Amino acid sequence: MSGVCIPASFDLAQTLDCGQAFRWQKLEDGSWQGVAFGRMLILRRTEDQLAFSCPAEDLSQIWRAYFDLDQDYEAQRQALSRLSPALAEAAAFAPGIRILRQDPWEALCSFIMSQNNNIPRIKGMVQRFCQLFGQPIPGSKLHAFPTPEAMAALSPQDLAPLRSGYRAGYILDAAQKVASGQLDLEAIAREPAEFGREELRKIKGVGPKVAECALLYGFHKTECFPMDVWMKRAMATLLPGMSPEDFGPSAGLAQQYIFHYSRMHPELFA
């Protein structure tokens, strides 16, 4: 068990249930449980601290980066809020959102599953995916996210119990391209976002939106700005005339404020 002071802007519910990650679950006692990088974590907030169910070593080597704890989100939120009153309101609605630094393959694969799908079903699909094909995590009943190497050997029939529909072929194509080295995720992490956009779209079923999600949530390319159906509606209604480039280097955070705000206020678009 190890603790850490809560950064100025960090709310567990806002960050873990805002549609950027699909493996976190709120437990009965109010703490959050999830898996990332093959480790299970239970996370709970006390009055002025976060309690991590892990050794101090994992906190400094895995979770500090995952939760982007060294970044000043308060400063970004204030800067973004000056750009537009509507954005300021969305940011004030969930000031504790942070952009997680997820595993690149997990983000890519999860958002391939997300296409033309809804969030509850995406969560179920990701859960079955891990349960069916991921390495068990000792003493937890949970499983790591399946590796591309493990997936590359499978056939579409093997993925039938996943009930992912036509996305099964997309998942396998992604796994094969990554496992074979045809697609170099480390190079995408290293290079500018535009390189990643071109590379990721070589995968079947990966278009502009899925690539943008993978780049933002898996490669932490913070200027990326995924445009799904919610965001298109929100931009037209709340931020008419503005485009992704107007939000600068932390456009991804602006996008997440707007996305979450829109999803929590569906009546705005009725």
Next chain:
DNA sequence: AACCAGGGTGATG
């Protein structure tokens, strides 16, 4: 029953 969901593909104007 028809329509929708953090879309993409392939065909057609």
Next chain:
DNA sequence: CATCACCATGGT
């Protein structure tokens, strides 16, 4: 370049 049917599945 814009539009459109279609894609598999589950919820409303």
